[in-house]
Each structure stands twice: as structure tokens, then as C-alpha cells.
Amino acid sequence: MPETFTTHEIAGGVWAAVAPGTAGPAVSNAAIIDLGNKTVVVDTFMTLLAAEELQTEAQRLTGRGPYLVVNSHWHSDHVYGNQVFADAPIAGTRRMLELIIEDASTRSDLENYAASLRTTAAEIAAAADSPDQEGLAAGTLALAEALASTADRFQLTLPDILIGDRLDIEGERTLSIIHSGSGHTESDLFVHIAESNVVVAGDLLWTGMHPKTNDGFPTEWAASVEAMAQLAPRAVIAGHGQVGTPADLTAMNHYMQEIDLLVAAVRAGDLDPATADPPAGSEDWQGLGRFRTGLASLAAG
16 A cells, blocks of 8 residues: 555545645645546656655556546646556646746756755754654655665656647546646646546645635636536535535635735735735634735735
């Protein structure tokens, strides 16, 4: 069984690969989808270690390697495992491809990042006053070691199927890859499996966590979440956090609308992002610092 994530069957032939928090070798979530005669993997994690476990799990669960890999957006924690799936075509958008290239890491970049994560892990461990903080320290160190141990063989692997608004993959069930435009980033995709009534949202949905908004477009993000909600899914595989429900889409839509108002208040000089309260309903979400730094970035942008 995988060590870097847990696998949860959401519907027949649809599994969520859920990372433990935002630390550890996986960092984000992924999905494995069996269309009956084809296997599709959505997102490939941050590290080769986690991606290799995802590949093994897809083979174990479906009895075959992937027919297609889908990248939901360009962030490294969703695409740096692509190399493990290089035998399969990888779907993305042209803007996503450009952004992956612009953000490309070299071996030295990964080694330097691993070194900084080791320092961060030690600082968290030294100040830890709860099991959650101890777990965060351990996860951060595990991510550092996973990056360092594979930096010498990392190869940036890019999407090679560039889609427009939509691409349907036909099997015994149908999978639709939908380009929602800008939202979490300048180019986001989500996946809908109609017969299973499941959506794979990528980072358009975070559950129980403040989302990273630095690269985001809150108005468009809310519209993308609404587009997913209109599909009336029974379950939504989030990019971070546990598997969500339609109620989580409603909460994220509200959150983004509130972020728009908060950004306007910061720009008007009426609100300090360093002390801003998060949108109503998200007070208990993890990552308050991520909310505040994202708010400052959006207001400055």
C-alpha cells in the first residue's frame, strides 16, 4: 500500500489519492479513474517518490497503466511527477504548458528547496506544541528528503495534448476534461465522470483549508466552482484536503466572492491583510497565514 497518500474509492472505478495535509512527498491530491477499458490519472504529485506510488496504485486498482494523464493546472505539486507517466499522453492547455516551462526547476533548484525545507522542518519541530505541529515538521522533512533523493534524475515532463474548452474520453464510462479558464491559476482544468457523478476539481476546491490564492482570480474562480456545482456531483475530489461534497463547492464559491470584497478593502486602505479576518465560515480552516499572504498578493497585483 502507498506510504505517501491514502486511497479512497469514491464511486465504482473512481479513487481519490489523498495527501496527508500540505506536507509530505505528495503535497497535493490526485485521482485514479477506471473507464472500464481505459485508466486515467489526474495530477501526478510533487515528487517522483509519490508519483511512483501513484503509478503502482493505478496498476493495482485497474489492472493497467494509464491511457491518459491530466494536469489540472501548472503548479509543481500537481505536475512534477509527470515524468513517471511519460509513456502516456498528458493533457493540459497551452497556457498551462507555458506556465510550467516558465516555472521550471533545475536539479540545483530542487536541492536548494530541499535544504530550505530541512531548515523549516527543524524550526517547526523546535517550536511544536501539538501533535499537528509535530506532524507538520515530520511531513516537511519527508518532502525535503524525497526531493533531495531524486533531484539528480528529475526531468521536467510537459503536457503534450493541448485541449480547448473540452475533451471527452469515451470508454465504458465517459470522462470529460473541462477547461474552466482562469481561476486558481491562469488556466485550470477539472474532470467530470458523468456516470459516477464525480468531479475532480484540482485546486479549484480545497476542503478544510484556506486555498492558495497568490496566482488566482477570485471572480473567475467563483464562476468555475459554480460550473462544477451545476453538474450536481455527489462527490468532489479536491486538490487539497479530504474529498468534498456540493456543500464544499458552495463554501468555496462564497469564499471567493468574499475575497473579492476583501481585496477591494485592502486596496482602498481600509483593511490590513496581515490582520484581516477570513471569510465567514472559514474561521476554522487550516492555513490562516496562507489566506493573509494570498490576500496581500492579490491586492498588490
